[in-house]
Amino acid sequence: MQYELRTQVIDPPRKTFDHLVKRYGDRPASRYEEGTIDIQAKENFHYRPLWDPEHEIYDEAFSAFRLTDPYSFTDPRQYYYAPYVTSRAAMADAVAATLDYLDSRDLLSRLPDAWSSVMGELLVPLRHYESGAQMVSCDIARFGFGTTITQCAAYAAFDRIGNAQALSRVGIALGGGTAELLGDAKTRWVEDASLQGLRRLVEELFLEKDWGKALVRLDVADRLVYSLFFAHLDDAAIDGGAGSYSLVAQHLSSWFADHRKWVDALYKAWVADPETGAANKGLLASSTAEALDAALEALRPVAARVDELVGAGAGASLESTATTIRETVAALTD
Template identity: 55%
Template sequence: MQYELRYKVIEPKRQTYQNIIDRFGDQPATRYQEATLDIEPRENFHYRPTWIQDRELYDEKYSALRLTDPYSYTDPRQFYYTPYVTNRAALHDEFGKTLAYVEERDLLAKMPEPWRAVMASVIVPLRHYESGAQLVSVTGARFAYGTSLSQCASFAAFDRIGNAQMISRAGIAFGSGTADVLTTAKEEWMNGEHLQPLRRLVEEIMVIDDWAEGLLAIDAIDRRLYPVMYHGLDEAALMGGAGAYSLFAQYLTTWFTDQRKWLDALIKAWVGDPEHGEANTAVLDRIESEWGARADEAVGALTAVVRGHLGEAAEA
């Protein structure tokens, strides 16, 4: 007796979840859309926050910057948990390999003395800046309205801890495998005159009530700090016999480029919002005016120290 195998295609009753169908119709959706859109609860809360009882647990009024539809903004990187973790695991794996190469040859400890001074007095203490920025991002993760916003802030918070760890690991390699350099870096952060404007600024940003303003205030610092301290010193390091610094700094430059993608897209969404765009623009202008000038001062104090150590090389 012979049997014939036949294939039968069973068409699904629907292509995706109902919340996605409500937005786009019954058609295949991306994993990012299914993991993001309309995920945050909007009703049936059991209680209001005890510390601010005119708000819901998830409430758009936690920020002056609003979107008519919070899900009109989507992460241009299309990050939800799985691709985010995969991407960052690869980044830190590559950093680990680079650092192992640097450590085996003791390259950070062998840098010229001016670069060693920059590393000890400016770069390694910035691990504490990253920790402060992480807390600001956590606030955004908690209070941002809409999953497409809150998950970006969550990933940024994880990134900041990763940045602090990278700087710490580079600091330990700089100290030839000892953690003493981290203790010295903390003392610099707490008492170094050139770091106090930045420390004061970060601590004030940490207690801002508006989560979006906090993120943008930190971004005002980032936009001045990263191009100068990491990308800006890259060529000077290569030409000045401090190639190990360039190898380390490239990872932070890569992260900053990635960070800009979702923040720039969010700012564009705020400005272009059909209902709140004009009010958002006014708020954005105020934030840049208020925090940008102080960021200039804080980063300028660090830049002056770097120039003092490196001289004309820092101007390149």
């Protein structure tokens, strides 16, 4: 007896979920839309949190930044679980390959002494900055409203731990394969005068109850930190014969460019909102100005220490980045 295999196409009885049909029309939805849109819990809460009875357990009022429709913002990267994990696995493999290469060629031990000091004194301690940013991102994911926002924040929290781990591995390689330099980095984070402003800034972020303001404050600090360490010093390292630094910096720089896509998109959604846009503009401008003053105060000692070590014009670069931030936000909020 012979059997013939045939392909059968079974048409689904409907193209997607009813709530997506109401929003987008009767069309097939993407995986991102089905896993993200209109799934924020809004009703049938059993009780208000005992630690904050003025709010529902999920509440738009946890931030002064509001969107009339939280789903007017969507992640431009369209990340849901599968593409996020695929993207980050590729990033992790690239970082691991670079660090394996540095280890196999013992390149970090060949760094000029000044650049080795930059990495040991200032770069590796940033693992604690990243760990703090992870905690802030978790807070945003918990108190944000709208799954498109909280999903991005949750992924950012995972990313921050990955960044901290990458910097930890740099410290291990720089320490000759031991964890001794990691303990030294923690001591520097807690005690070095040049890092205390940045540590204070991170710890004060833990106390910010408005998740939107916390996001702005962290973003401003990030833009200064990443521009200084992974853009400006990347170029300076190449000119200064410290190519190993540049090999490490490229990965953090690439991650930050990807991360900023959703932050910029959220800012644009805030200011473009037909009902809350005007209030959001004023709040974004004032929050950024306040955050920039605090971040500059925290990072100027860091830049000064960089200049003491390698004379890379870090202080001037920091002020230039601050000017760019002011101009960008002014263009967005005018």
